[in-house]
Amino acid sequence: MTTGLSQETAQGTARGTARQWRERLLSGGSWTVLALLVVVLVVIVVINPSFAEPVSLMAFAKKAAPLVVLAVGQYFVIVSGEFDLSVGSLVGAQVVIAARLMDGDEALTWPVLALMLVFGLLVGLVNGLVTTLLRVPSFITTLGMMLVLFGAIRLWTGGAPTGALSESFRVLGRKGFPDVPGQFQVPYALLVALVVVGFAVLLMRRPFGRSLVAAGDNAVATAYSGAPVWWLRTRAFLLSSLLATVAAVLIGGFAGVTAQVGQGLEFMAITAVVLGGVALGGGRGTVVAAMVGALALEALFTLFNQLALPSTIRPAVQGVIIIVAVAYAARRRRT
Amino acid sequence: MTAGTGARRYHLGSTEIVYLALVGILVVAGVLVAVRGGNLFAQGNVSYMLTQTSLLGFVAVGQTLVVLCRSLDLSVGYVVALCSLIGATTMAGDPSRVWLGVVAALAVAAGVGLVNGLIISALRVNAFIATLGMGLIVKGFLDTRFKGPEGEVPFAFQTFGYTRIGPVPVSTIVMLLVAAAAFVLLTRTRAGYHMFAVGGNLDVARLSGVRTGRTLVLAHVLCSLCAGVAGLLIAARFGTGNALVYSYGLDLDSIAAVVLGGTLLFGGRGSVIGTVGGVAILAVLDTAFNVLDVNPFFKDVLRGVIIIAAVALYARRQIDPASRRVRFGAKGSASRGGDVA
Numbered sequence: 001m002t003t004g005l006s007q008e009t010a011q012g013t014a015r016g017t018a019r020q021w022r023e024r025l026l027s028g029g030s031w032t033v034l035a036l037l038v039v040v041l042v043v044i045v046v047i048n049p050s051f052a053e054p055v056s057l058m059a060f061a062k063k064a065a066p067l068v069v070l071a072v073g074q075y076f077v078i079v080s081g082e083f084d085l086s087v088g089s090l091v092g093a094q095v096v097i098a099a100r101l102m103d104g105d106e107a108l109t110w111p112v113l114a115l116m117l118v119f120g121l122l123v124g125l126v127n128g129l130v131t132t133l134l135r136v137p138s139f140i141t142t143l144g145m146m147l148v149l150f151g152a153i154r155l156w157t158g159g160a161p162t163g164a165l166s167e168s169f170r171v172l173g174r175k176g177f178p179d180v181p182g183q184f185q186v187p188y189a190l191l192v193a194l195v196v197v198g199f200a201v202l203l204m205r206r207p208f209g210r211s212l213v214a215a216g217d218n219a220v221a222t223a224y225s226g227a228p229v230w231w232l233r234t235r236a237f238l239l240s241s242l243l244a245t246v247a248a249v250l251i252g253g254f255a256g257v258t259a260q261v262g263q264g265l266e267f268m269a270i271t272a273v274v275l276g277g278v279a280l281g282g283g284r285g286t287v288v289a290a291m292v293g294a295l296a297l298e299a300l301f302t303l304f305n306q307l308a309l310p311s312t313i314r315p316a317v318q319g320v321i322i323i324v325a326v327a328y329a330a331r332r333r334r335t
Numbered sequence: 336m337t338a339g340t341g342a343r344r345y346h347l348g349s350t351e352i353v354y355l356a357l358v359g360i361l362v363v364a365g366v367l368v369a370v371r372g373g374n375l376f377a378q379g380n381v382s383y384m385l386t387q388t389s390l391l392g393f394v395a396v397g398q399t400l401v402v403l404c405r406s407l408d409l410s411v412g413y414v415v416a417l418c419s420l421i422g423a424t425t426m427a428g429d430p431s432r433v434w435l436g437v438v439a440a441l442a443v444a445a446g447v448g449l450v451n452g453l454i455i456s457a458l459r460v461n462a463f464i465a466t467l468g469m470g471l472i473v474k475g476f477l478d479t480r481f482k483g484p485e486g487e488v489p490f491a492f493q494t495f496g497y498t499r500i501g502p503v504p505v506s507t508i509v510m511l512l513v514a515a516a517a518f519v520l521l522t523r524t525r526a527g528y529h530m531f532a533v534g535g536n537l538d539v540a541r542l543s544g545v546r547t548g549r550t551l552v553l554a555h556v557l558c559s560l561c562a563g564v565a566g567l568l569i570a571a572r573f574g575t576g577n578a579l580v581y582s583y584g585l586d587l588d589s590i591a592a593v594v595l596g597g598t599l600l601f602g603g604r605g606s607v608i609g610t611v612g613g614v615a616i617l618a619v620l621d622t623a624f625n626v627l628d629v630n631p632f633f634k635d636v637l638r639g640v641i642i643i644a645a646v647a648l649y650a651r652r653q654i655d656p657a658s659r660r661v662r663f664g665a666k667g668s669a670s671r672g673g674d675v676a
Contacts, residue, residue, distance in 0.1 A: 135650040146639070147635045148636050155636065271467075280461045315478070316474070322467070323464065326465075327460045330459040331459070
């Protein structure tokens with residue numbers, strides 16, 4: 001989490017450092033969402049001290065991992081100046097495809113996983129090429145893709161998902177590292193999320209990541225400086241669909257197959273990324289902030305659970321929070 | 336579509352293309368239905384088609400104003416549901432309270448639009464987030480407060496949903512009147528010109544003395560008002576208010592119709608007439624799918640493909656080279672320069 005820090009020299013007197021920190025925490029960027037996450041977690045612990053126990057923390061990590069993976073994927077697309085509204089139905093489609101094709105058969109786990117990867121990449125490629133080469137706004141491209149996937153999957157299964165996921169498929173989403181039920185364990189989902197975030201941080205430091213942010217900030221200037229903007233953005237869509245596939249494996253393992261898998265996840269992922277201070281329209285924000293945004297969003301849901309809010313009021317609270325968070329971030333940025 | 340070698344001389348606007356596409360789809364659908372031994376233009380089908388246009392039409396006309404300002408409104412679906420409930424519960428089956436119900440529903444709609452507009456213009460929140468958040472807030476309120484259909488619409492008001500003049504439903508006529516009003520607003524009034532200016536370039540508009548905040552707020556209020564009318568129409572058709580209307584996907588559908596109608600999603604260009612054409616295309620498709628007895632899930636697939644394909648067809652024309660100053664010679668347009676690395 002030193003990406004925001006590394007740009008500024010953190011030297012000076014103790015008072016200067018304190019002021020720097022205060023500014024950083026209140027700036028509305030990645031440190032603010034981190035502060036929000038800490039505050040929410042502290043409130044949860046105050047309400048329910050048992051949340052601080054390693055077992056509950058790991059359960060939280062397991063639940064949050066898919067959203068983190070999706071948020072990282074969405075980050076690539078958003079920072080390049082586009083949207084991906086298709087990830088929710090892609091997650092749903094992948095889970096249903098997996099269940100239908102393997103139907104509980106262990107031997108088919110790996111072939112089906114390979115097929116899911118290919119399918120995910122294909123969806124990303126279509127999204128990317130239609131957006132960049134045919135110049136359809138990504139909002140419309142991915143909205144259309146969402147309709148197509150939603151309809152195609154239900155057409156294929158006749159309305160209700162059939163089949164079952166094999167046990168080895170579900171390990172990643174469900175099991176953990178010393179596999180003793182009820183004991184402390186590091187969930188595999190957490191490891192997957194960490195690997196994804198690490199890989200994304202590395203990628204954003206490479207020329208690809210730098211050019212991607214540049215393309216989101218000013219596509220014309222980036223094109224004139226010699227970067228293939230259309231291919232950069234297409235790769236962002238490929239990464240988003242790839243990570244949606246990874247998230248589908250985690251979600252399928254965690255929650256199993258239902259007709260509603262993935263519904264609304266695209267807006268959750270976009271909310272998480274935006275909560276992390278990443279600007280819609282591209283060119284601003286870090287991938288770590290997107291991850292923290294996802295954790296903060298998931299922590300807020302946990303808090304709502306702890307407060308025993310009626311589940312129907314939750315969307316309203318979520319709505320207020322994202323508006324306030326983005327308004328807060330916008331307040332500083334323009335002055 | 337005519338962007339070929341010699342076609343430059345006759346300039347085909349995007350609205351004309353929308354209506355050409357509509358005619359094309361009508362012909363194709365008509366032939367397909369005729370091959371199956373039906374008649375797409377039978378009175379029942381035509382009035383179904385026109386009925387389909389009215390609900391989405393109201394929402395899409397409002398959405399056009401917002402999209403022209405380079406904004407967008409994802410809360411319209413929830414506003415429709417909210418207004419159907421407020422209208423129906425206020426009327427409470429009493430014919431003398433019809434006007435009260437209409438006014439109450441529209442006032443609430445205008446209030447939601449006002450808040451949307453203020454959050455976007457004064458708090459500088461991205462429209463996507465602001466209206467998504469507002470939609471979630473309204474959804475939370477609806478789910479908590481209403482546990483199913485509520486209220487009762489007196490028969491006098493239900494006629495708004497069912498009366499037809501020949502094959503044309505009254506609701507469609509009202510929708511076309513609203514669209515005409517929006518057309519006049521956009522092409523004949525200062526507020527309308529300001530909307531184009533704000534959508535074209537916010538900073539330039541502000542520097543030219545346009546009160547950009549007011550323009551955005553006005554567009555959002557009008558958009559929510561249109562959604563409110565759609566909510567009243569739902570109430571009139573169902574006889575009660577219903578929260579579940581928000582799951583119809585009116586928000587995304589209306590944006591699809593607007594873009595299908597040739598309005599640029601990035602603001603500053605487009606027309607209400609195009610939007611009405613876009614709504615009509617979606618309604619024709621829906622009717623044809625129904626008459627042809629297409630699997631409802633397959634409808635979604637086709638709709639997705641058609642929306643993308645149509646927008647891809649106009650996309651090249653909307654970023655019209657003729658209307659932009661060429662700066663660095665002919666080739667090397669922005670988003671596709673360079674080679675595959």
